[in-house]
Amino acid sequence: MHVLFADAMSAAARGEAPEPGSADVARALGARRVEPDTIAHRDPDRLPLGRPPTRDLLRQGLQTGSQTRRVMVRVALGVPLAGFAAVGLGVDRAYWAMAAAVLVLHQGTPLWRTLRRGAERLAGTWIGLGLAAAVIVVHPQGWFLAVVLALLNFAIEMLVTRNYLLASVFITATALTIGTASRHLEPGQVGHLLLARGLDTLIGCAVGMAVYVVLAGRQEIRRLDDAIARTRTAISATEPFVAAGDAVSLPARAARRDLQRATLDMLEAHEAATGGSKDQRAAADRLWPDVVAAEHTSYETIAALWAIETR
Incomplete structure (x- = not known):
């Protein structure tokens, strides 16, 4: 599914439509009617990266500005x-x-x-x-x-x-x-x-x-601003791996994972702001273009790493 997503994002960046039948392939994968190896091959000996270390999660949770x-x-x-x-x-x-x-x-x-x-x-x-x-x-x-x-x-x-x-x-x-x-x-x-x-x-x-x-x-008034800033920081940390063509090293995979987490946290913060106080809703409207831009750049970066990995 990530490979199909990467292909669709790459096509969108070129101003083209996704490959014909991509939606049918995605449905077939979801129903397990198609083997994943027919889409992209991955090293069966490579262990999943897993979640960040507990010490990192605790440190992030205690940082000023974190939702935790x-x-x-x-x-x-x-x-x-x-x-x-x-x-x-x-x-x-x-x-x-x-x-x-x-x-x-x-x-x-x-x-x-x-x-x-x-x-x-x-x-x-x-x-x-x-x-x-x-x-x-x-x-x-x-x-x-x-x-x-x-x-x-x-x-x-x-x-x-x-x-x-x-x-x-x-x-x-x-x-x-x-x-x-x-x-x-x-x-x-x-x-x-x-x-x-x-x-x-x-x-x-x-x-x-x-x-x-x-x-x-x-x-909560600063939550969305902080989330956008963290997403941009995660994008900056991931872009050097795209430039180097490295998508499989441990640091590259960790950067990709952290970028995904930061992007999802940003979208959650925006959703919270739209259901918050009057000031929060105003901030959500004002920052919506920044959210869209950061989300788009994030997904383009993630898609580029998936494209590199499946070459």
């Missing part, structure tokens, strides 16, 4: 604030509020996705309290408990990537079922437990969303 560092700062502030708020309000289990704040902040998603995730977590938890109450009152034991937990976990796995709100319903029921399985609770105790869980989740989600709104406005 931005998320770390949000979590580092949001979690203790949620815990302090829960303790200050006299809620029994402050760690539930802290966990809810983590769930809102840890993914580093754009503004509207973060707010939606917090709202879905809160709504799903409060709905799940009703399901949890029914299970706790029945108080299943032995094989009955195992079956109930298996069904709840099955529902979570089926829903968590499709509908987080519904998944949160079953996550809440599962957590409370496990937490109360070893003892029988009186109706008053059940009500107190459910209220505590609901309030802690409300506090955690509210604090998490507030921390995001306060910090993201300052943090």
Whole structure:
């Protein structure tokens, strides 16, 4: 597929259309109806490059301007604030509020996705309290408990990537079922437990969303600029290998991999900006030509390396 992509990019650079039948060949490769060696031969003894070393990923994640560092700062502030708020309000289990704040902040998603995730977590938890109450009152034991937990976990796995709100319903029921399985609770105790869980989740989600709104406005405004700069730096680091006709040495392959990662990060940053605040959306519109230019140059460079490798 990379070779077909390189051929298409080379043709586009010459102002020509891709080879006739390229799309059919790509579909055949995807369906495994065509052997890859019929398109291009690769040394079977060459090991895949793999991801960058862990130390490099950690170093990059801790650098000023990295998205990982931005998320770390949000979590580092949001979690203790949620815990302090829960303790200050006299809620029994402050760690539930802290966990809810983590769930809102840890993914580093754009503004509207973060707010939606917090709202879905809160709504799903409060709905799940009703399901949890029914299970706790029945108080299943032995094989009955195992079956109930298996069904709840099955529902979570089926829903968590499709509908987080519904998944949160079953996550809440599962957590409370496990937490109360070893003892029988009186109706008053059940009500107190459910209220505590609901309030802690409300506090955690509210604090998490507030921390995001306060910090993201300052943090995210430079994210796209930084991503474009990193992509241009990666292009500059890769171009000498194109000029030297070297596409198979370890440094050349590492440079190509890093360029691909930088380009994808840049596109992700642009998508985040288009779904962010007013200033972020304005920055996304202003920098769109730079994103397109950097993406085009990046793919041309990658395609050139693939063309060199398959000569």
